[in-house]
Amino acid sequence: MLEIHNLMVFFENALALNDFSMEVGEGEIVGVIGSNSAGKTTLMNTVSGLIIDMKIKEQRKGGERITLYGEIVFQGEDITETHPYQRVKKGLVLARERHPIFPESDVAENLKIAGHQRKKSEITEMTQYVFTLFPALSQLRRRKAGFLSGGEQQMLSIGMTLIVKPTLLLMDEPLLGLSPMMQTLLVEAIQNLRKESGITIFITEQFARPILPMIDKGYIIENGMLTLTGTGAELMDNPEIKAAYFGI
Numbered sequence: 001m002l003e004i005h006n007l008m009v010f011f012e013n014a015l016a017l018n019d020f021s022m023e024v025g026e027g028e029i030v031g032v033i034g035s036n037s038a039g040k041t042t043l044m045n046t047v048s049g050l051i052i053d054m055k056i057k058e059q060r061k062g063g064e065r066i067t068l069y070g071e072i073v074f075q076g077e078d079i080t081e082t083h084p085y086q087r088v089k090k091g092l093v094l095a096r097e098r099h100p101i102f103p104e105s106d107v108a109e110n111l112k113i114a115g116h117q118r119k120k121s122e123i124t125e126m127t128q129y130v131f132t133l134f135p136a137l138s139q140l141r142r143r144k145a146g147f148l149s150g151g152e153q154q155m156l157s158i159g160m161t162l163i164v165k166p167t168l169l170l171m172d173e174p175l176l177g178l179s180p181m182m183q184t185l186l187v188e189a190i191q192n193l194r195k196e197s198g199i200t201i202f203i204t205e206q207f208a209r210p211i212l213p214m215i216d217k218g219y220i221i222e223n224g225m226l227t228l229t230g231t232g233a234e235l236m237d238n239p240e241i242k243a244a245y246f247g248i
């Protein structure tokens, strides 16, 4: 469903992604695991197309040069040059790291705003689904989003991406800043999401432990380069991964 071929991203002369290739199959949960500054956000911004906007903005203000090489293919179509909003229309949706919410609006209003391009019936249907997926949010539907806890805000922000019914959901570090209990809740919700909706999921994370057991396939990224790939089980058994991510 998604193929990334030999992706290179430069910020001026600094190489953030170096000849990075990977694939996400239909219905899979795929993870890219890497530590700070490994290139995870750059990868997500490139796949979602946000980097095209960043590039244009930088050019306008005469800022740093962003250069891309390589190819991104989504459902058989080359989308390397496709604008981010058109990618969303094709079903490719990114839940950003610390995804923005509207703090002054309540939970239900936030979901409605996120779906503003969709039909009312679709918003109602997907809002209902979001509340089934995250029962805790359902209790909070009239609470101002700014008053939610970090974990609740994370659920809301993921809910906001689901409103537009993605076919491929990209999640950049969804577990960041969450307590272990909240992480477990979210991992369960992601598994349910795949099971119930058939949405394909592509996650980046620095925490391997909660992520590896749920992914079908994983890629380890270091300094923008692919260093290891395998099934979730293979990676969990790998001595290098154990040493680097599990401290054993």
Ligand SMILES: Nc1ncnc2c1ncn2[C@@H]1O[C@H](COP(=O)(O)OP(=O)(O)OP(=O)(O)O)[C@@H](O)[C@H]1O
Pocket (backbone or CB within 6 Å): 011, 014, 015, 016, 034, 035, 036, 037, 038, 039, 040, 041, 042, 043, 064, 206
């Ligand atoms: N706009 C930018 N300008 C210059 N360098 C950048 C820019 N964005 C990212 N980089 C650099 O690219 C590399 C990859 O950064 P990126 O944010 O993709 O990593 P990350 O894996 O998401 O890290 P984190 O875990 O901290 O979120 C880093 O060395 C970073 O400094």
Ligand SMILES: [Mg+2]
Pocket (backbone or CB within 6 Å): 040, 041, 042, 097, 172, 173
């Ligand atoms: Mg990041």
